[in-house]
Amino acid sequence: MRFPAEILPYLRGQAFSDSLKxxxxxxxxxxxxxxxGRTAYLKQVLARxxxxxxxxVDHGPENAAARLAKSTWLHQKLVEVAxxxxxxxxxxxxIEYLAQTLGxxxxxxxxxxxxxxxxxxxxxxxxxxxxxxxxxxxxxxxFLTGIRKRYGSCIGSLLxxxxxAFSWKNFRHALKGEERINTDHRYWFTPYTLAxxxxxxxxxxxxxxxxxxxxxxxxxxxxxxxxxRKLEKRIAFKRQDRYPALRDTLVMWAGV
Numbered sequence: 001m002r003f004p005a006e007i008l009p010y011l012r013g014q015a016f017s018d019s020l021k022x023x024x025x026x027x028x029x030x031x032x033x034x035x036x037g038r039t040a041y042l043k044q045v046l047a048r049x050x051x052x053x054x055x056x057v058d059h060g061p062e063n064a065a066a067r068l069a070k071s072t073w074l075h076q077k078l079v080e081v082a083x084x085x086x087x088x089x090x091x092x093x094x095i096e097y098l099a100q101t102l103g104x105x106x107x108x109x110x111x112x113x114x115x116x117x118x119x120x121x122x123x124x125x126x127x128x129x130x131x132x133x134x135x136x137x138x139x140x141x142x143f144l145t146g147i148r149k150r151y152g153s154c155i156g157s158l159l160x161x162x163x164x165a166f167s168w169k170n171f172r173h174a175l176k177g178e179e180r181i182n183t184d185h186r187y188w189f190t191p192y193t194l195a196x197x198x199x200x201x202x203x204x205x206x207x208x209x210x211x212x213x214x215x216x217x218x219x220x221x222x223x224x225x226x227x228x229r230k231l232e233k234r235i236a237f238k239r240q241d242r243y244p245a246l247r248d249t250l251v252m253w254a255g256v
Contacts, residue, residue: 001024002024002207011192011199038161050084051082051127052086052128053088054112054147056098064098074131075098086106086108090110112150116150121151127156128147128155130160131161141201144202156256162250164189164250165190165250194250204254206254208251211248
């Protein structure tokens with residue numbers, strides 16, 4: 001999906017509206033299937049590419065080990081399919097675990113927004129991935145600006161994934177009079193607000209998609225299984241199929 005051309009002046013701060021209606025235009029290529037999880041989508045689009053994966057540890061060595069045991073650890077999945085995948089994280093203990101225990105070579109403990117890593121800067125990379133990172137930051141614009149200034153010349157594209165503010169699950173919880181959230185999150189993002197943050201940091205948003213957070217355990221003939229599932233799940237499946245903006249995760253590509 002992409003934004004119409006008339007939205008760009010608003011993203012750039014050249015125009016203002018207190019109630020701007022933003023239609024999402026579909027590209028020629030189809031959206032990711034509604035049942036495809038975020039990790040599977042990232043494996044598809046990053047296969048055979050060189051990738052810098054920021055936030056590779058994923059909340060500490062214990063969590064990484066648990067996800068590795070369940071075959072759900074994103075960094076390992078990317079290492080398997082990318083032509084080269086370097087992992088970066090500010091978690092020193094986690095990076096030590098990846099290097100010493102798991103034997104991964106291309107891992108670095110660094111804050112890329114504030115530190116130079118010559119081993120990364122002296123190569124050309126296809127993609128820098130920020131997977132579920134910027135919603136944890138106090139100042140995403142400053143962080144992204146720092147990354148662009150230090151690493152913009154050595155990366156082809158920026159790929160950002162964040163929890164989708166429009167997720168059907170959020171509306172479902174709101175109807176129950178509650179909020180369900182990761183307690184370390186500072187923000188919810190929509191396509192417009194994420195694009196606005198990227199543009200403020202000097203990146204150029206190109207396209208965005210919506211994916212499910214986890215793969216839906218349901219085969220392609222899922223329609224025939226509707227009668228065997230709870231009404232709530234049927235509604236969620238149908239709405240994620242018909243209304244992609246209700247999916248869990250927002251994915252956005254940006255140029256440098």
